[in-house]
Amino acid sequence: MSPSPKTTIKDIAKALGVSVATVSRALNGSHEVHPLTQEKVLAKAKELRYKPNIQARNLLKRRSNLIGVVVPEFITFFFPEIIIGIQEVVNKLGYQVLISQSNESSIQEAKNVEILEASMVEGIIVSVAKDCGNVDLYKRLINERMPIVFVNRVISELQASQVVIDDRKWAFKVTEHLIKCGYSRIAHLAGNNHLSVTKERLQGYKDALGAYGIEVQDKLIMYVGVQQDRAKAGINYLMNLKNKPDAIFAINDPIAVGCMLELKKRGIRIPEDIAIAGFSESPIGRIMNLTSVFQPTFEIGRKAAELLLKQIKDRNAAFETITLDAKLNIRHSTLPLHKRP
Amino acid sequence: MSPSPKTTIKDIAKALGVSVATVSRALNGSHEVHPLTQEKVLAKAKELRYKPNIQARNLLKRRSNLIGVVVPEFITFFFPEIIIGIQEVVNKLGYQVLISQSNESSIQEAKNVEILEASMVEGIIVSVAKDCGNVDLYKRLINERMPIVFVNRVISELQASQVVIDDRKWAFKVTEHLIKCGYSRIAHLAGNNHLSVTKERLQGYKDALGAYGIEVQDKLIMYVGVQQDRAKAGINYLMNLKNKPDAIFAINDPIAVGCMLELKKRGIRIPEDIAIAGFSESPIGRIMNLTSVFQPTFEIGRKAAELLLKQIKDRNAAFETITLDAKLNIRHSTLPLHKRP
DNA sequence: TGTTATTTTGTAAACGTTTGCAGAGATATT
DNA sequence: AATATCTCTGCAAACGTTTACAAAATAACA
Known part of the structure; x- marks a missing residue:
């Protein structure tokens, strides 16, 4: 009934009289934990409705599980479809997507990118606003090895991965x-x-x-x-x-x-x-x-996501341009x- | 040129020969730090391109700065407009929005909600799928005091905040x-x-x-x-x-x-x-x-966001139904x- | 000058995880 | 029976912050 004060790994450890390390290992299915203890831990975790705190995990692993998307708008079908394609691919790997729209303004776009950076996204997929005003910003990001992929609206003077049609x-x-x-x-x-x-x-x-x-x-x-x-x-x-x-x-x-x-x-x-x-x-x-x-909007999204994931895995991956077919x-x-x- | 190994508060402290506490205080504009030290800290932070790690901060404060949105789809204009309204309000307070679409399937909807929970969102705004199949899930959430607001498509048997038209x-x-x-x-x-x-x-x-x-x-x-x-x-x-x-x-x-x-x-x-x-x-x-x-889609979004924020601030806030005008x-x-x- | 109040700083714990290292028990090898 | 090898567990540090609390430095006052 009350706002359940979040059970942690420590609670499980205490309840079972084992160390947090053991609990952690059991929860993660490590092979170096006794099957019986694992069973007990799993049972207790279920009983106490344990939900791991990914923030703590992310902090330790220096990850965020977040990727950012910046589009000019998402009122019309076009970008939403691309975004769905993106989500399809990245959700499978446990990533969540932060979506922001620039409303066709470079200034808003720059703000969005900064917010995404501050939100510690692991990479960004961008379709630039109509005035194309953030070349320097993206140069900086690329220079800092922030994984980034451009879709549909790209910037020719930038050395970056992109997904387009011809x-x-x-x-x-x-x-x-x-x-x-x-x-x-x-x-x-x-x-x-x-x-x-x-x-x-x-x-x-x-x-x-x-x-x-x-x-x-x-x-x-x-x-x-x-x-x-x-x-x-x-x-x-x-x-x-x-x-x-x-x-x-x-x-x-x-x-x-x-x-x-x-x-x-x-x-x-x-x-x-x-x-x-x-x-x-x-x-x-x-x-x-x-x-x-x-x-092929959905496919554009999927390919962009794949390209981004590749960059996230290997920060020095070569830039790639994917040109999809149209009709x-x-x-x-x-x-x-x-x-x- | 290299993928800059993230400067932390510690780096600043070391560089300046002060404690991390002082740096933290200076960065947060605390009044209990000497103006001169603050100045030095701020300068050094800029020099080292310090970016705070919100994950660490969030962990400590037990927050996530994330709110979740579940809609049936966001290909047509309707839900995107609502979402923009939501973002308008919550972004101002530093929240980011995780958007997920159920594709009109209750099963997918339940998955989405679980993922959002696992992502530690501080609250959820929902428009249910056409088959309306997650009553128990939402009962659980409400019971656990998860801040939640329903928009447009609501569930009558649920005691919850909602934004609708008549x-x-x-x-x-x-x-x-x-x-x-x-x-x-x-x-x-x-x-x-x-x-x-x-x-x-x-x-x-x-x-x-x-x-x-x-x-x-x-x-x-x-x-x-x-x-x-x-x-x-x-x-x-x-x-x-x-x-x-x-x-x-x-x-x-x-x-x-x-x-x-x-x-x-x-x-x-x-x-x-x-x-x-x-x-x-x-x-x-x-x-x-x-x-x-x-x-009034945008307004629906804004109102829903306000209701949610109220619940996040006060977990025991009374449920509220907002009925907006239409034309x-x-x-x-x-x-x-x-x-x- | 010494005492007290005030301002500024530092120490250390905490948030919830994961993981290297070491130790304890158990089992296998000679 | 002694030693080596495994299997399992615990300790403690680490991730990057914030913040009580205590300590030090400074200012204020007599």
């Missing part, structure tokens, strides 16, 4: 798909200009246009950002061009979905009046029939011109 | 709204039958029908569950009735959205052929113009009959 290649495929559908004035709504994914996807877009002999027009490219509410600005801009695009490739699904909503408001039909494709397929995108690139899912939002009713 | 009242309002729109054969797709929200919302639905003199027809009620993929079964059933409903009140937005998609597939128009309303407004629902009840947002999916084109 954004450039898949952006190429999206653009190529639009071209093959017969679209020729293809706009690109790019993300924040420091982000790795922005650069890669933009490059893929340009690659594709080049490959098919279409001139890259700066007017058809706008750095609009990664958050849904920024889509409106993109549409505003594109729809006011003298020479409007006939297709849009958006940096990600939130922007694409934002565009679809904004276009709908203006009575512009998709794909009849304009085609649209996204990236990092989202549930909403699926429902809205948006063509997009599916990312272009074609839907109604990019119906080929010739197939239209 | 599901019954808001279900009443939704149903009332449908009635006032002119619909008379209103079906209800209910959740899993053990869930508190299922019972409450069903009751609210019945209340409203009763209040407006409409007979409750068991045939128009189906316990379909809470997950989107269960919607199809509901539509299957309802659309095969001799006397089809003219409106559907779904237990939550995922089910409602699932219904909308399924109806669309069958060429049934919303709201022309059938009206539909959800519950716990979701981003997808908003985009799809689904009438729904908005829940019925009316959209196109429940257009009044007389307003139709």
Whole structure:
């Protein structure tokens, strides 16, 4: 009934008239303890509802069983799925995960990392905020041999392990798909200009246009950002061009979905009046029939966790980049011109 | 360059020729240390890049600075928003949050709780899985005075603190709204039958029908569950009735959205052929113009955190139920009959 | 100057574990 | 029967803090 004053190893030892060392050994199934004593200890432990104090153990072993995760947000499906992948792997080894979100702010991100450090996490998995402002912080961490793995949004100038997809290649495929559908004035709504994914996807877009002999027009490219509410600005801009695009490739699904909503408001039909494709397929995108690139989020998380564990085990493990496969899912939002009713 | 062998309070003491006690006091800004020594200590600490070992501190103070959260899932927006609310409050007081998801399975939920216990969390915030199978477990925890707060999905037979909205009242309002729109054969797709929200919302639905003199027809009620993929079964059933409903009140937005998609597939128009309303407004629902009840998720999280902290401070604090306000947002999916084109 | 009060410091125990080392008993080997 | 080898147990230190308590240094007062 009362807030049970936590039985310790000492209580068991006293109750049994043996030393704490013996109890400890019995509890840990050490071979150098008599089967009978072990049995007694185990029984008594159960009777007294003994729960080991991992803090004490961790202190001694200089561990924390904690790993930290820093993501820009976890309201949309993307990062939660990655996190589930991470947990899947690390929980099996007894690790717990501290999750923090930067809310797309580098300043908050830095705070989070510091808190995680202070919480003595044994390693960190990071997807950086859109403004990419903590290069020095991560340099320090890497320098201090803090195990760290970047996912999705990485920092190219950093020598570090990372898990990504080939954004450039898949952006190429999206653009190529639009071209093959017969679209020729293809706009690109790019993300924040420091982000790795922005650069890669933009490059893929340009690659594709080049490959098919279409001139890259700066007017058809706008750095609009990664958050849904920024889509409106993109549409505003594109729809006011003298020479409007006939297709849009958006940096990600939130922007694409934002565009679809904004276009709908203006009575512009998709794909009849304009085609649209996204990236990092989202549930909403699926429902809205948006063509997009599916990312293996759970697998990204799992691989990142594995990479991190490797580093935790061996602080001098070589950096590794894992590039996972993805998939272009074609839907109604990019119906080929010739197939239209 | 090397993995810096963690400077401790002892290193500082040795370097300065003072005792560890003095260093500790200086670091903690105790008034009973000479300003000059404090200054020296602080300087040396900075120089040696001292970072306190909270594990040692926690061990001594019998704390962990950890609180646990168990939710059915955190892929959709709902629980993540609650979690952010929780973090907002507890982070300020130096707590970190361990998040675990049960994947709607009571068995996994029990495992998670045990892991959280083993991780020495100082308290737990729970939203139970759909099958509601851990009553005894929670009874034990409450009995052992483990601080615990239930949110959203609660267990009525448990004497415990909780944060909810008045599901019954808001279900009443939704149903009332449908009635006032002119619909008379209103079906209800209910959740899993053990869930508190299922019972409450069903009751609210019945209340409203009763209040407006409409007979409750068991045939128009189906316990379909809470997950989107269960919607199809509901539509299957309802659309095969001799006397089809003219409106559907779904237990939550995922089910409602699932219904909308399924109806669309069958060429049934919303709201022309059938009206539909959800519950716990979701981003997808908003985009799809689904009438729904908005829940103050962030606030739910914040309140739950406050309740938990109160219990952590005072293990004998009285149980408390906080009922937050909500809002019925009316959209196109429940257009009044007389307003139709 | 000596006494007392006050400020500053140090000593040591405590938190709950694990583990190297040594000692005690038991068993095996010659 | 004496010695060597095992098996089992206990002692004590260690992990990095905080904090009573005591001691020392300083300040205040007569």
